[in-house]
Amino acid sequence: DTGVSQDPRHKITKRGQNVTFRCDPISEHNRLYWYRQTLGQGPEFLTYFQNEAQLEKSRLLSDRFSAERPKGSFSTLEIQRTEQGDSAMYLCASSLGAGDEQYFGPGTRLTVT
Amino acid sequence: ILNVEQSPQSLHVQEGDSTNFTCSFPSSNFYALHWYRWETAKSPEALFVMTLNGDEKKKGRISATLNTKEGYSYLYIKGSQPEDSATYLCAFTYGGTSYGKLTFGQGTILTVHP
Numbered sequence: 218d219t220g221v222s223q224d225p226r227h228k229i230t231k232r233g234q235n236v237t238f239r240c241d242p243i244s245e246h247n248r249l250y251w252y253r254q255t256l257g258q259g260p261e262f263l264t265y266f267q268n269e270a271q272l273e274k275s276r277l278l279s280d281r282f283s284a285e286r287p288k289g290s291f292s293t294l295e296i297q298r299t300e301q302g303d304s305a306m307y308l309c310a311s312s313l314g315a316g317d318e319q320y321f322g323p324g325t326r327l328t329v330t
Numbered sequence: 331i332l333n334v335e336q337s338p339q340s341l342h343v344q345e346g347d348s349t350n351f352t353c354s355f356p357s358s359n360f361y362a363l364h365w366y367r368w369e370t371a372k373s374p375e376a377l378f379v380m381t382l383n384g385d386e387k388k389k390g391r392i393s394a395t396l397n398t399k400e401g402y403s404y405l406y407i408k409g410s411q412p413e414d415s416a417t418y419l420c421a422f423t424y425g426g427t428s429y430g431k432l433t434f435g436q437g438t439i440l441t442v443h444p
Contacts, residue, residue, distance in 0.1 A: 221373065248430060259334070259419055259434030260374075273431065308374070315430035316361065316423070321374040 221322035229328045237295045238325045242311030252308040336435035350406045351438040353420030357401035366419040410442040
């Protein structure tokens, strides 16, 4: 296992378009987290899954955002009707359990033009 | 609102200098303090996870201390090298219903000049 992977690494889209990102966690990791980092800020929590159950969503996650982890393995994060303010680095992390070390992927950098 | 503050925001040092950064966090309902190193175009890499007041951890030239009673942690780099150039992030986890999620500071950008 080579760690957490994310796809794509970069995405440029026009305002109003929908985008979907994928995260493949370390196998057998039960917890999967999504974070977003904007310029000059640290990563901010968006949502997390325990296996396939989405247990918490940040208020940052508007109705245009949806995340899934259908079989408790990979996860997708979809943004509908993208806005320029959605431009950010989207990071995925996984951990074995709730208090365990989180391993991060390289992120997907989204640019909305 | 849980705020994690890091200082300085950026730092330029010469190769061979020793340096340190500060992370302050809420002292109530504390569970763990994490330090990550994030190099450009790479994944954030975990350096330390500390849970006990007075913890000190070391990895090579990098070490960290933790004071949970007053809510701060220091990260030290001894004899900085150009390859230490990165953003150093601290993150806090607390007990309760959101147990496990990380609350990050804004990071300290370190540049080590040869």
